[in-house]
Amino acid sequence: MQTAHRAKSVPVPTEQIILFWISGQLFGVSSSAIQEVRSSDSLSGPSGEIFADALNKVRQITKRGDTTVYVVDGARHFGLQSTSGALVFVLRDTRTALLVDGIERMTTMTRLQALPKAFRSDERKWYRGLTALDQTVVPIIHPEGFLTPEEIAELDLSVAAKKLHLSDSSEETKFLQ
């Protein structure tokens, strides 16, 4: 028989995340940050010209309505061994999509620890923090950490200069290499 005075449990704040792979490395992203998941094959389109070397991590462009979205090669961004990339995450409220190798699973994160301050380079922009899951540590990516506003402006200029006219179709994509 249950007692009438059960201890009130305080709900632990949780967040749904998607664990995914890029070049053998596991990452996490908040599921609320993903607007759409597509096969990278569905982005195939005519070849264009490559962007400036500094932005060669941007492999493709695609359109979402009137907005140009830049597809970032996750392996190049993180300095990992190059892979073909099977899936594309279109990141909500950004002009970025991320090319990844595959999804591990969805899970729940109960604690996000800030990136230790000893990390002091680009990774501070890349990650929201770290979480411990099943005796492993997973970096949780920051959706806005792939392209800075300056880089997006540079990409926009590059697109305009090269007169890569995307059609209005949301399916239209151009490769940039």
Next chain:
Amino acid sequence: MTVSLELELQSYVLLQLGEHRFAIAANQVAELVAPSRVFCFPHRTPNIEGVILRRGRIVPVCDVGEPLIGKRVTSRRYYLIAVRLYKTQSEWVAIPVTGECSLIHSDLNPPAESDATHVGGWLSHDGHVIQVLNLEALIPAHESDGLHGSRRQFAEAQR
């Protein structure tokens, strides 16, 4: 030794890196632990290997071999968990060491102007002169995170 003199001595943990010994103020050492799995993920900070899990915390592993002895620490006996001070908080940092550690009591001699910023001072022990490490300079922080290892800040941390 008189009681008053004893009180003036400070405690330091001696640590071994290859053939060299260094000291860290004992109040900046949390614990000494056996090496455990290092979790690696992409980053661009030099000398950070990855992180370990310790008592529910995610602790960065910082190989200080390069700046101190000119080469990376490949073999390791323990991780010395040091307390790295920042502007408003402190964080644990795991420093791989290659040999036994010991606790000593000694006077601190101030660093010379010509010493590297990571030198917090010098102490004498067992016939050797040993460098006391200024962790705030040895393990720099991101600019927005505060302390950058000045000598004054090191002195404050010693108190």
